[in-house]
Amino acid sequence: MNSQAVGAAPPAAESRLWRRGKWAIPLSVVPLLVLLAYGFRTDPRAIPSPLVGRPAAPFSVTLFDGGRLSLLDLRGKVVVLNFWASWCYPACYEEAPVLERGWRAYKERGVVVLGVDIQDTEEAARKFLKQFALSFPNGPDPTGKISVDYGVYGVPETFFIDKTGRIRKKHVGAVTEEVFTREVERLLRDGG
Amino acid sequence: MIPEIGYAMTAVALGLALYGSVAAAVGTKTGRPALIQSSQHAALGTFVLIAAAMLLLVYAFLTFDFSVRYVATNTNRGTPFYYRITALWGALEGSIILWSWMLSIYTLLVILRYRSRQAEFYPWVLSVMLGILAFFLLVMTVPAPPFQRLTPIPPDGRGLNPLLEDTGMITHPVALYLGFTGFTVPFAFAMAALITGKIGDEWITTTRRWTIVAWYFLSLGLLIGGWWSYHVLGWGGYWAWDPVENAAFMPWLTATAFLHSVMIQERRRILKLWNLTLIILTFGLTIFGTFLTRSGILSSVHSFTQGSIGAFFLGFIALVLLGAFGLVAARGHRLKAQGELDSILSRESAFLLNNLFLVAAAFTVFFGTVFPLLSEAVRGVKVSVGAPFFNLVNIPIFLALIFLMGVGPLIAWRRASPENLRRNFLYPVAMGVAAAALFRLLGVANTLALTCFGLVVFVASTIILDFYRATRSKLRNGERLLPAMGNLLTRQNRRYGGFVVHLGILVIALGVLGSNAWSVQSETTLNRGEAFEIAGYRVRFDGLAASEESNHFKVTGTFSVANNGHPLAVMYPAKKFYPQEQTPIAYVDYLMGLREDLYLVLGDFARDGSQATIKVQVNRMVTLIWLGGLILTLGSALAILPDRKRA
Amino acid sequence: MKQAALLPILLLPFLAWAAPPPGSVNEDTVRQIAAQLRCVVCQNLSVADSPSEMANQMRGIIRERLKAGETPEQVIVYFVDKYGEWILLSPRPQGFNLLVWVLPFAGIAVGLVAITLMARRWSRRAAAQPVAETIDPATRERIRREMAELEP
Numbered sequence: 001m002n003s004q005a006v007g008a009a010p011p012a013a014e015s016r017l018w019r020r021g022k023w024a025i026p027l028s029v030v031p032l033l034v035l036l037a038y039g040f041r042t043d044p045r046a047i048p049s050p051l052v053g054r055p056a057a058p059f060s061v062t063l064f065d066g067g068r069l070s071l072l073d074l075r076g077k078v079v080v081l082n083f084w085a086s087w088c089y090p091a092c093y094e095e096a097p098v099l100e101r102g103w104r105a106y107k108e109r110g111v112v113v114l115g116v117d118i119q120d121t122e123e124a125a126r127k128f129l130k131q132f133a134l135s136f137p138n139g140p141d142p143t144g145k146i147s148v149d150y151g152v153y154g155v156p157e158t159f160f161i162d163k164t165g166r167i168r169k170k171h172v173g174a175v176t177e178e179v180f181t182r183e184v185e186r187l188l189r190d191g192g
Numbered sequence: 193m194i195p196e197i198g199y200a201m202t203a204v205a206l207g208l209a210l211y212g213s214v215a216a217a218v219g220t221k222t223g224r225p226a227l228i229q230s231s232q233h234a235a236l237g238t239f240v241l242i243a244a245a246m247l248l249l250v251y252a253f254l255t256f257d258f259s260v261r262y263v264a265t266n267t268n269r270g271t272p273f274y275y276r277i278t279a280l281w282g283a284l285e286g287s288i289i290l291w292s293w294m295l296s297i298y299t300l301l302v303i304l305r306y307r308s309r310q311a312e313f314y315p316w317v318l319s320v321m322l323g324i325l326a327f328f329l330l331v332m333t334v335p336a337p338p339f340q341r342l343t344p345i346p347p348d349g350r351g352l353n354p355l356l357e358d359t360g361m362i363t364h365p366v367a368l369y370l371g372f373t374g375f376t377v378p379f380a381f382a383m384a385a386l387i388t389g390k391i392g393d394e395w396i397t398t399t400r401r402w403t404i405v406a407w408y409f410l411s412l413g414l415l416i417g418g419w420w421s422y423h424v425l426g427w428g429g430y431w432a433w434d435p436v437e438n439a440a441f442m443p444w445l446t447a448t449a450f451l452h453s454v455m456i457q458e459r460r461r462i463l464k465l466w467n468l469t470l471i472i473l474t475f476g477l478t479i480f481g482t483f484l485t486r487s488g489i490l491s492s493v494h495s496f497t498q499g500s501i502g503a504f505f506l507g508f509i510a511l512v513l514l515g516a517f518g519l520v521a522a523r524g525h526r527l528k529a530q531g532e533l534d535s536i537l538s539r540e541s542a543f544l545l546n547n548l549f550l551v552a553a554a555f556t557v558f559f560g561t562v563f564p565l566l567s568e569a570v571r572g573v574k575v576s577v578g579a580p581f582f583n584l585v586n587i588p589i590f591l592a593l594i595f596l597m598g599v600g601p602l603i604a605w606r607r608a609s610p611e612n613l614r615r616n617f618l619y620p621v622a623m624g625v626a627a628a629a630l631f632r633l634l635g636v637a638n639t640l641a642l643t644c645f646g647l648v649v650f651v652a653s654t655i656i657l658d659f660y661r662a663t664r665s666k667l668r669n670g671e672r673l674l675p676a677m678g679n680l681l682t683r684q685n686r687r688y689g690g691f692v693v694h695l696g697i698l699v700i701a702l703g704v705l706g707s708n709a710w711s712v713q714s715e716t717t718l719n720r721g722e723a724f725e726i727a728g729y730r731v732r733f734d735g736l737a738a739s740e741e742s743n744h745f746k747v748t749g750t751f752s753v754a755n756n757g758h759p760l761a762v763m764y765p766a767k768k769f770y771p772q773e774q775t776p777i778a779y780v781d782y783l784m785g786l787r788e789d790l791y792l793v794l795g796d797f798a799r800d801g802s803q804a805t806i807k808v809q810v811n812r813m814v815t816l817i818w819l820g821g822l823i824l825t826l827g828s829a830l831a832i833l834p835d836r837k838r839a
Numbered sequence: 840m841k842q843a844a845l846l847p848i849l850l851l852p853f854l855a856w857a858a859p860p861p862g863s864v865n866e867d868t869v870r871q872i873a874a875q876l877r878c879v880v881c882q883n884l885s886v887a888d889s890p891s892e893m894a895n896q897m898r899g900i901i902r903e904r905l906k907a908g909e910t911p912e913q914v915i916v917y918f919v920d921k922y923g924e925w926i927l928l929s930p931r932p933q934g935f936n937l938l939v940w941v942l943p944f945a946g947i948a949v950g951l952v953a954i955t956l957m958a959r960r961w962s963r964r965a966a967a968q969p970v971a972e973t974i975d976p977a978t979r980e981r982i983r984r985e986m987a988e989l990e991p
Contacts, residue, residue: 018524018525019525022520022521022524022525023521025469025517025520025521026513026514026517026518026520026521029510029513029514029517030514032562033506033509033510033513035562035565035566035569036483036487036489036506036509036562036565037506038565038569039487039489039490039565040487040489040502040503040506042489042565042568044489044490044564047574047922047923047925048574048923049922049923050920050921050922050923051921087774087775088774089774119892119893119896143896143899143900143903144893144896144897144899144900145896145900145903147893147896148896148897148900148918148921149921150921151921151922151923152879153879153880153893153922154879154880425890426890427884427888427889427890428888429888432883432884432888433883434882434883435883462961533957533958533961536955536958540958541954541958544954544957544958545954548947548950548951548954549947551950552943552946552947552950555942555943555946556943559939559942559943560939563930563938563939566938567930567935567936570935571935573923573924574923574924574925575924575925575927575930575936576877576883576924576925576926576927576928576929576930577929577930577939578877578883578885578928578929579874579883579885579928579929580874580875580885580928580929581928581929581930581939581940584929585940585943585944589947611976612976615976615980661980662984665981665984684987687987775891775892778890793890795890795895807890
């Protein structure tokens with residue numbers, strides 16, 4: 001097989017194009033590496049919401065305790081709108097006591113905590129409410145209309161709505177005591 | 193004990209691999225064969241250690257040793273026996289062990305086959321392969337150790353991901369990894385060729401069979417993945433252009449391009465630089481694919497856990513690509529094309545176009561997969577790139593490739609005369625057009641479907657025509673029919689193996705066409721005793737049954753199915769509730785047929801069994817995809833048969 | 840807005856592959872719209888394909904909005920308004936996103952040019968040697984076949 005002789009042709013005839021451009025081949029890899037390294041700093045699952053800063057979409061729920069509650073009724077108050085489900089373990093289970101405590105602490109000060117139960121059964125939802133002795137208003141969203149209206153893509157998600165009915169913050173994941181207090185205090189201080 | 197012993201084994205294996213890689217390189221550079229010998233021993237040592245570590249891990253699985261964190265995260269006391277063994281590659285750490293083990297086997301095979309033959313290349317091949325093995329062992333020792341101790345020892349494990357409790361998942365990673373790791377061999381040979389400066393055609397002819405075997409296993413892995421998606425995930429599809437699917441598809445595309453262009457280099461002595469680039473890209477893409485599914489930078493079905501493993505892989509990709517392409521830049525001037533091209537209408541052209549389209553498809557998939565990341569980096573806006581994009585851009589490319597499948601094998605080298613074109617393509621083109629016209633008459637209105645079908649018939653006709661002519665010429669020489677056909681297949685096994693593989697691809701193309709164009713589906717809620725009709729089938733809901741399995745709770749629906757009046761079967765789609773999962777897993781039941789599959793997924797149901805929602809799909813021609821895979825297997829086997837020269 | 844309308848039109852030939860079930864044209868439109876939207880709780884599946892509850896509800900909302908008289912473009916705009924561009928399973932061919940649509944075809948065009956240039960360079964080398972057509976095609980075919988049999 002004379003492939004070796006054939007392959008190793010005399011290097012004298014190196015073309016100009018090759019000489020000038022050959023290092024472009026390995027160098028072209030570098031921008032890709034930079035992009036992939038950038039990928040480490042992003043979270044592919046965190047989707048920024050386009051709704052922050054915009055008026056909250058109106059809706060009304062039939063509460064588990066009976067009666068209906070509409071978001072428009074709550075104009076003038078700070079609203080903590082929480083989307084949850086009984087099968088959302090462990091996050092919803094962690095934040096339920098936080099929300100309940102927050103509700104009890106702030107309900108006299110013009111803050112309403114409103115829970116919307118999505119993609120759930122009534123039986124499981126009531127069990128959840130009973131387990132955490134939740135006293136703030138809760139209602140189901142049977143068709144998913146409210147959750148889509150708020151761009152919800154998972155549970156739990158919590159929206160902090162100010163007194164003029166604007167969404168000021170969206171929190172994805174379990175709400176902690178710190179987040180609750182900080183956001184509510186900020187919106188209470190805010191005139192309007 | 194087990195975590196410590198296992199960890200020690202991997203650490204020692206890492207040391208051996210590093211030593212072996214260096215020893216082989218130094219040994220050949222300084223002309224000391226003893227070093228090369230000891231490098232071989234080191235390779236053997238790594239194989240033994242990795243195999244032992246694997247057995248140790250399997251033992252830990254079988255004995256419920258939850259002191260090993262990997263065991264505790266991936267099984268529990270209810271996991272069935274065989275899944276406890278295959279849980280070995282059920283998650284990140286185990287998959288790296290599997291990969292390392294296969295690499296060590298391939299290294300041993302290379303040693304056994306080439307140590308006395310390719311004296312120039314062999315030590316460098318060994319060095320490169322051991323170096324790559326060392327990287328994976330490093331990953332096993334630092335960011336993703338399978339032998340991490342878990343304290344305190346939990347009473348029960350978390351359990352295997354329920355989607356993995358399926359036969360597809362037992363075989364899919366094995367096939368896929370055999371493919372991925374298989375490409376290390378031609379890559380190592382290419383590196384050896386570049387390092388020694390002997391970049392003739394030798395490295396290609398030597399690695400031809402390795403490439404086909406690796407390509408075959410990659411194809412098999414992709415098909416099994418599609419099969420798993422189809423019958424486990426419950427959406428009735430087999431390919432979603434998910435990043436991890438793309439991660440395996442990209443190297444398949446470049447590997448297919450490589451398979452074809454080496455044929456040109458062998459015969460016409462051109463495209464040498466291009467072939468080196470292709471194998472580097474292919475190998476690089478296999479590592480990139482592994483990186484994608486483990487680094488967490490893209491969300492996908494397969495996302496393993498994150499951690500620092502991404503950084504390791506990115507570093508390795510940088511090393512491989514910069515190093516390999518740097519070598520190409522440094523040595524590339526020695527490559528000179530020796531062949532000529534007389535006309536655009538030639539086999540060389542067809543192969544060049546084949547390569548162009550395959551690489552274009554790979555680029556499309558690649559760019560589409562990383563584009564969300566790019567968009568976020570440049571604009572700060574997250575976008576999605578999914579099936580509609582990939583289908584829209586790739587379908588024309590694949591149709592062009594199917595057309596080339598028909599043209600390439602028959603068109604003449606260098607320049608195709610009008611005579612040659614007429615002789616080889618008149619009938620097939622006529623058949624293709626006639627077939628499309630026939631289908632138009634039969635009522636198929638979709639232009640895409642007609643084009644695809646016409647092309648498939650065109651290509652099939654070229655294959656049949658060639659085989660017919662070759663057989664006829666043998667019969668004229670006095671041979672009998674069956675021996676003539678048999679001899680053709682075995683004597684020209686490369687050519688006819690390739691034809692059979694092409695036939696397999698055609699059958700798969702038909703399956704893809706049929707399932708996309710003519711499948712129907714519907715979702716409905718039925719009361720007990722109520723029936724539902726779709727596409728000639730009558731599905732009646734008979735009831736629900738609950739059962740307690742070893743590691744999950746299962747609700748099974750009973751559905752009686754009749755086709756055009758005749759009772760067909762009773763089907764049992766179910767929903768499985770695993771304690772460690774938030775949502776239930778669908779268990780699909782389906783009736784597989786050549787022309788169509790009946791596919792049932794159980795949705796919501798009433799607790800008392802009085803009502804159930806089911807999704808019914810009639811998926812047309814999906815079975816052709818799996819059938820095409822079988823044909824592909826036969827073709828690949830034929831292609832790698834040892835050569836038999838005429839007596 | 841014009842580009843958003845372009846998208847469903849671009850995809851229409853491919854979405855038309857799904858044979859319409861007997862009865863409502865409306866269901867077909869629902870599926871077509873759902874096929875363009877990303878299921879938010881799944882990995883890379885469309886709302887049309889996804890078996891999840893969320894996708895089910897989203898399909899219900901699509902159906903409802905169509906019944907209320909909205910056009911498919913308006914329904915899609917509604918979802919983009921709530922979720923951002925990310926919900927489109929295929930990026931709108933406008934602005935920066937044009938890159939992903941154009942580059943593959945640009946690449947093919949560049950490749951074709953490169954092949955033609957290379958072919959010309961190689962064929963210049965062969966300009967001095969014309970191919971002699973003195974053997975009849977059938978014999979040439981036989982020679983080719985027998986040569987192929989001798990190949991390694």
